[in-house]
Amino acid sequence: MKKQRKQLIILLAVLVLLAAAIPGVRYLNERREEKEAEAANAEQDSVVIIDAAYEDVVKFSYDYDGETYAFEKSEDTWHAAEDYSLSLKEYSIKNMLSGVAPFDAQQVIEDVTDFSQYGLDEPQRTISFETASASYILHVGDHNALTGTYYVCMPSETTVYVVEQTVVTRFNQTLEDVVETAEEESGESLSGEESGNQAEAGSESQNSEENESRTEDDESSETQE
DSSP states (O other): OHHHHHHHHHHHHHHHHHHHHHHHHHHHHHHHHHHHHHHHHHHHHOEEEEOOOGGGEEEEEEEETTEEEEEEEETTEEEETTBTTSOBOHHHHHHHHTTTSSEEESEEEOSOOOGGGGTOSSOSEEEEEEESSOEEEEEEEEEETTTTEEEEEOTTOOOEEEEETHHHHTTOOOHHHHBOOHHHHTHHHHHHHHHHHHHHHHHHHHHHHHHHHHHHHHHHHHHHO
C-alpha cells in the first residue's frame, strides 16, 4: 500500500512539473517562430542599392585604424596600389568586397536632414570602389549595437542606409593582413620537401635495420660452426 502511494505521489509530481513546463516550452517555440519570421522579413525587405558584382570591381580603398589602404586590379590580379610587388590573398580581397558588391541595405531612411543622429555628419570611415562604368563612395556612421547594424550614406544624398555590421567589419584589415607571407607562398613546396625527407629517412632506417639483421644472422651462423 505504501509502495503504491509513493508511486502515485511521484506520478503526480511528474505531472505537475510537466504542466509547469508546457507554458515555457510554448513561449520558447513562439519566440523562435517570431525570430524566424523576423529574419525572413528582413531578408525579403533587403534592398539592393548598388547592383555590382565582385568581378566588376577594378579599384577600391578604405580607411581603418587611422590608415588608408588602396588596391587595384590588373589582368585579374589584385595589387596594393603603393607596391605592386606584394602578393595578396585573393580570398581576403573577395571577402571584403563581397559586402559592398552588391551593396544591400536592410532599411532605407529617406529625406534625412539631420545626419548627426546617425553619426554621419562626421563619418567614422569611408569605403570607396570603382567598376569599369561607375564609382561609389560610402560614408560609415554610428554602429547600432542593439541591432548589429551600421548607418551608411553616399555623398550629396539625403538617404541613410541601414546595413549589416559585417559590411563594414569586413574592412577591418591592415595591408599586412592581406599580404601573403613567405611561409604561405612556399607552404606547398616545403610540404613536398618534408615528405621527401621523411621518405628518405624512413628508407635509411629500414636499410639500417636490414644490415643489423644480416650481421646478427652471420654471427649466429659462426657460433654454430
